[in-house]
Amino acid sequence: MSASGQASSELERPHPQHSFISSHASLQEQRDALAAAKSQIMLYKKCIVTLEEEENRLETSLSQVKYPVLDLPVDVTSHIFLHCLPAHGRVAPSPISAPLILAQICRHWREVALSTCGLWNSLYIDGGTDLSTAMGDGTLDPSYSAQHLLRTWFSRAKGSPLSLGLNFRRKWASPALLALVKSYAGQVQRLDLHYRPEQFRKVRPLRTSFPVLQHLATSNSSDEAVWDVLNACPPLRELRLLAEESHNVMIPPLVTSLTQLEISAEISSRLLLQVLNSFPVLSSLKFCLRDSESLSITEPTTPTLYPHISSLSLGSGASTSALHLVTLPNLHFLKLASFSDRDDVQKFLSRSACVIDHLVISFDCDELDVEEDAGDVFEWLATFPTVSVLAITACPNLPAVLSCLALPATAAVLPRLADVSICAPARPATIHNCDDPLVEMLRSRRDNAESPALRRFHLKFTTVNINVSQMWGPGALAQSALMTLVAEGLDFVVKMACGGMIQTWPQEYIEEDPLPYFP
Known part of the structure; x- marks a missing residue:
């Protein structure tokens, strides 16, 4: 509408006039008030x-708008x-x-959303949260809301494979x-099962077959009810045992198809060998050896050969002692939890003759002397001369690591290194003093003609524990x-x-995407 048209319209609009006529007004005054x-x-x-x-007019105009x-x-x-x-891949229901x-x-x-089955084939239910509002109905009885949510959610997935997480520890x-x-x-193709043991021992409510189950995670690996889900020998490929105590770990029935196994609790060397011998095609293993075992394990004359294992994650420094027990010729991924016994690692690598191209390691050293720690x-x-991907998960002495990576000698012994990621504690002194070492290291790795250029850092x-004003940002020259x-x-x-x-540089602030709660 033009300005003149709008002004004209404003003039035509009435302006309320409140007049109160006394009951003692004359007849003429009352007739005038009625006319008004x-x-x-x-x-x-x-x-x-x-x-x-x-x-x-506006509704018609807006209805004709086309959004590309x-x-x-x-x-x-x-x-x-x-x-x-x-x-x-684990979807916790939220209206936002x-x-x-x-x-x-x-x-x-x-x-489109309701017809896209892949949006609804994953659901993670935490019994400790209010689910009644997830489906937009706050009037639902809490005891019924989880059932309603599960039924409605998976009905939209139709017949596609499902991923289900149940956390009822609280x-x-x-x-x-x-x-x-x-x-x-x-x-159900993936199942994350966490519950109160006494509940399952009493009613065994999930004693059923999961014929297509491929991924299972549970914090109750000592409960026979967990292994009831495997009673039909499903084609399980990944198993995560998240027991908090070592005596809670039980080896499941023989599953010949298992390729990935994670045991979070400390285990004995005997149990480790039992695991390795129980799963003949295991390719990825993560475990933590009990500290007391490190003193009793001696290097055998003929370590057992496991040719299928390509990924190994050790959960503590003592776990490197288990390397005496095995030979892994096809190992490519290795994770070491901390500064370990390097002699054990060197003997294992020499014996296995494996090519480690992805190394995850923790340099848990004090920030004392840059040159000493760099050495x-x-x-x-x-x-690890064959490493191309290096991840340092704990790096208290960031300047020492940056100085080491900048050395020509390091480029010579790591000729394939192209991908580096580092996690370091956010100390103000470290944050504001890393500009020069960081730029120097990156330039040296990019300009070295004898090794591939660093592609990712x-x-x-x-x-x-710092405020926003202390957040990292490079100085003018470093930037x-x-x-x-x-x-x-x-x-x-x-x-x-x-x-x-999460503040990222050179990008903007982004929100974190946390995993659902796992015990």
Whole structure:
């Protein structure tokens, strides 16, 4: 509407006039007041008609607006929606995150979201949280809300394979809910099961077959009820035993298809060998050896050969003693929890003749002397000359590690290194004094003609107890040098947690995407 038209419309609109006529007013005064009231009513009716016409005009105009995103093919929109799910694949229901929020934008998106089965084939239920609002109905009885959620969610997944997480360590699961879970057992491909042991010992509510189960995680590995889910010998490929105590670990029935095994509790060397011999095609193993075992294990004359294992994660420094027991010729990924016995590692690598291309290690040393610690880091890295991907999960002495990586000698002993990520504690002195060592290291690794250029470097500051003003940011000279390296193709990011957010440089603030709670 033009300015003149709007002004004209404003003039036509009535302006309320309140006049109170006394009951003692004359008849003429009362007739005049009645005429004035009728005149005002007519003006209001005319204004209402004008506003209704304007309302219809605007609704018609808005209904003709075309949003390009709504013209995308349905399969493209569905594919975009699937990328909105969390990277870890376990979906905790929330009205402010995917997939529920996608069904609240418009009618078209709701239809696409409800018809995309992949959005609804994963569900993680935490019995300690209020689920009644997840489906937009706060009036549901809490004891019924989990059942309603599960039934509604998986009905949209139709017949696709399901991922189900149940965490009822803080609250009892109702028998009706567990009975409902049994009805989907034929579709469940991944199951995360955490509960109160006394509940399952009493009723054994999940004694059923999971014929297509491939991934199982549980914190109750000592409970026979857990192994009831394997009574039909499903094609299990991944098993995570998250027991908190070593005596709670039980080896499940023989599953010949198992390829990945994680045991979080400390175990004995005897149990370790039992595990290795129970799963003939195991390719990935994560365990933690009991500290007392490190003194009793001696290197045997003929360590057992396990040719299928390509990934090994050791959960403590003492766990390196277990390397005396095995020979792993096809090992490519190795994780060491801390500064361990390097002699044990060297003997194992020499005996196995394996090519370690991905190394995860913790340099848990004090920040005392940069040159001394850099020498220790160099000796460790020189043990792995074939590494191309290096991840340092604990690095109290960041300047020492950066100085080591900048040495020409390090480039000579690690000729394939192209990908580095480091986690360091966020100490103000470390944060504000790392600019020069960081730039020097990156330049030396990028300019070294005798080794491939460093393609990726990610640095994350952890355990942050500082305010926003102390967050990391490069100085002017360092920023110019780093942006030049980024322009040349280096994947460079520094991350720092603060107040539930992640600050990234050279990007903006982004929200964290935490995993669902796992005991």
